[in-house]
Amino acid sequence: MDLEIFDGLPLDISRLDGLRFAAEEEGIENVSRLIQDWILGQTLFDGTGECLCLAEVGGLIIGVGGLLNCKVVPDALRVSRFYVHPDWRRKGIAREIADEALSHVWNFAKVVTCNAQASSIASLFWESLGFREVNMPGITHMLDVSKIS
Numbered sequence: 819m820d821l822e823i824f825d826g827l828p829l830d831i832s833r834l835d836g837l838r839f840a841a842e843e844e845g846i847e848n849v850s851r852l853i854q855d856w857i858l859g860q861t862l863f864d865g866t867g868e869c870l871c872l873a874e875v876g877g878l879i880i881g882v883g884g885l886l887n888c889k890v891v892p893d894a895l896r897v898s899r900f901y902v903h904p905d906w907r908r909k910g911i912a913r914e915i916a917d918e919a920l921s922h923v924w925n926f927a928k929v930v931t932c933n934a935q936a937s938s939i940a941s942l943f944w945e946s947l948g949f950r951e952v953n954m955p956g957i958t959h960m961l962d963v964s965k966i967s
């Protein structure tokens with residue numbers, strides 16, 4: 819597998835059609851919201867510490883994920899818009915995207931939050947990366963950045 823994880827900014831939304839179609843087919847809004855908010859100029863992943871990463875194999879975009887500022891916890895970043903095409907799951911793609919997205923996070927935040935309600939698998943995925951379950955409005959998990967190895 820010739821996997822490349824790269825900075826997805828500025829976003830070329832025409833490359834996300836396959837991913838958006840697959841996500842919509844399984845009733846997940848991550849990718850269509852990413853595209854819509856980008857078109858509207860509402861979420862450009864350009865705040866302090868924010869980023870957007872894409873995963874590509876053989877010229878095809880097969881995964882996406884990024885960091886945005888957390889609106890709930892002050893000075894925290896939040897993992898956002900993580901999605902991997904169903905044909906490419908359980909191959910470590912999302913872990914690679916998260917590793918890249920989180921690689922500089924210690925410069926900007928002490929904790930990273932997430933809302934793992936997008937799918938039943940999301941909690942298992944984030945917990946595999948060291949996120950711990952929390953009980954806060956709009957947040958299901960948190961990662962202590964000092965624990966990133």
Ligand SMILES: CC(C)(COP(=O)(O)OP(=O)(O)OC[C@H]1O[C@@H](n2cnc3c(N)ncnc32)[C@H](O)[C@@H]1OP(=O)(O)O)[C@@H](O)C(=O)NCCC(=O)NCCS
Nearest residue numbers: 900901902907908909910911912913936937940942943946
């Ligand atoms: C969640 C998602 C991004 C994971 O992508 P992925 O590339 O398949 O994940 P990885 O292969 O990197 O998995 C890393 C670890 O997460 C856990 N995990 C991932 N998928 C899992 C599953 N279906 N069942 C149990 N554990 C799972 C495992 O611990 C896995 O490690 P392992 O394969 O060595 O056991 C993908 O399933 C997806 O896009 N789901 C729909 C959208 C979504 O839920 N996004 C998250 C929003 S918060």
